[in-house]
Amino acid sequence: IQKISKVLRTSFRPSDSIGRYGGDEFLVILENCPLPRAQELSQRILEHISHLSFNDKKENVNISISIGLATTDGEAITSPEQLLDAADRGLYLAKHGGRNCAKS
Numbered sequence: 001i002q003k004i005s006k007v008l009r010t011s012f013r014p015s016d017s018i019g020r021y022g023g024d025e026f027l028v029i030l031e032n033c034p035l036p037r038a039q040e041l042s043q044r045i046l047e048h049i050s051h052l053s054f055n056d057k058k059e060n061v062n063i064s065i066s067i068g069l070a071t072t073d074g075e076a077i078t079s080p081e082q083l084l085d086a087a088d089r090g091l092y093l094a095k096h097g098g099r100n101c102a103k104s
Helices: 002-011 035-050 080-096
Strands: 017-020 026-029 066-068 101-103
Touching: 002 017, 002 026, 002 035, 035 066, 035 101, 066 080, 080 101
Parallel strands: 066 101
Antiparallel strands: 017 026
């Protein structure tokens, strides 16, 4: 969790908000960031994390992540809850679409 958190903290602008959302889930809010830019950032994070090595005391382990993306641009989203639901749907698609990817 700490290594992932460090990658996230160093990957975004100071104006973006990053927080732990659940046990192994993070929520990142990118202000004024269109979907194509968010997709670029997601790909960079996916690549960076795929090169990290984690030691579980017996062997080195590589991990994969799944990213759900959502935007209010051009969408009928009118509340934070709807935005979170849309991101969660993207996360579900990413997890069930092979992992180590970003979906919106």
